[in-house]
Amino acid sequence: MHQIKRAAAKIPLHSSKQIFEAAGASGVPRTSRCRVLQSLATVHKPSIRPPLTNAHKQKRLHWAEKYMKTNFQTVLFTDEYRATLDGPDGWSSGWLVEGHPVPTRLRRQQGGGGVMFWAGIMGTELVSPFRVPKGVKMTSAKYVEFMTDHFLPWYRRKNYAFCNNIIFMYDNAPSHAAKNTSASMAAMGIKRRESHGVASILP
Template sequence: MRTLSGSTFKGLINDDRLAESDSVVMDLPLAAAQFSLTVHGISNLRVRVVLSSDGASVPSLLSIFPVSGLPSPRGGWRISGCVTHFGLKEPQQANCRANYQPKARRAGAPRELVGSVNHQGTQGTKEIGKVRKPEARPSLTKKHKAARLEWARTYKKEDFSNVIWTDETSASLDGPDGWAKGWVVNGKEVPGRFKRQQGGGGVMIWAAIVDDEIIGPTRVPKGVKINSEEYMKILQEDFIPWYKSQATARKRKLKLMQDNAPSHSSSFTRSFLEKKGFRGSRLMKWPPNSPDLNPIEHLWAIIKQGLYRNGTQYHSTDELWEAIKREFKAVDSQTVKKLTESADTRVDRVIQCKGGYVGACKLK
């Protein structure tokens, strides 16, 4: 198969967007190079002269691939993420097999180009790096969105410095799912990780934030399933002592936020909290499927980023727990204050997004 070298390809395009290293721009099959040059704005005639090709495939290909690289008005997809983006300084991913190969074949592209769209494009993105998968979120039904809107309107004028935001999370010995992959710049060494035969383990923790303070963290004993009784034990360890230490005037203003987990919403738990003074309006009514409304979610992100910095792994749950406590101590009060103050923005955004996720739209 005739090919066009990466250096020749770069020289013809003379595009500042291409990376400095020729190794990133892979040798392209002739038909793929011919098409790529045309998409980059080199005339059909010049392509034919430079590559000693009849250029017959170019018109049919350009009928479905936009020359500008912008989305096609017909298909709404783009070639620029595949064949034409070898060596870009900004890494981009492309699902070449699913999106581009079938359309190139239907357009009557030569076999070399169809194979190149499949192999060269995906190989090109592998040369650039890898990316973490997007975070999964619970789906929101109309009922969920209505509940979120009601919550936002109820607490729109709330003084969130008096709200105690609570939650549980788990930390594993090897890091969260998906953290084993990330962008690796060309020429840089891939960090090493060891693999456990039995899957390792982790630590479940509870914590809370209020104004500029952190309450906890509290470690959940290994193997314990958090039911109402165990949840009460967790609260007794750090939360209740903290609450008792507060001035009476402040106690009367505090409100408790917790999600709708069965251990939180059971009659046993409600009875326990009522005895501590958390009843009626002092227990925040929480909409289901709404982790994005809880500022403590960002605290978990800060803690875990510190825990697994540089690919750190842990040999035991006790070692992990000591690291968790260190990371909590490293979070300053100003950072916590910013998190709790973000509740106002979350309220505004969920109203503007009509109950949708706060990141789904921007404030006007």
């Protein structure tokens, strides 16, 4: 029991199998492992802490106040999503010794094996999803290429009234905020309004 408790404290939020193996007690059935751990630990999920500073919070508040009266039916919200092959991005749960603080785990944005998808939603309309080729890391060049190959054909099929009112929304991921991306999108007719991922599409 002492070795198991020590292993659970050393590797918090791990599975019962991993804890018992770390304590040198492999081969114990799962029901027995859980019965033992219930006497000294409980199951928790990691505490998710967004890395926001006061400056980030003020910028978000300013953005919310500025666009509070915007008709969001004209806003195309876009983002990428990654399905990883090496485990969840910080959402797993595991055993934690009683009285120990819950560790914080930041969600990964890059790295690891998996596939990435890009999609947009505007009102009730879903744009794609499209798979991002060549791995899961989105660079500025790949983002511009992706926009050219997948977004622009969808946009150019729309009528003038639609194109005149649409607002393109994206976040400040490195591939989105790069100078090359801004210049390339401006050449497409997408003019960045500010540093919060808001862009107007010029018909």
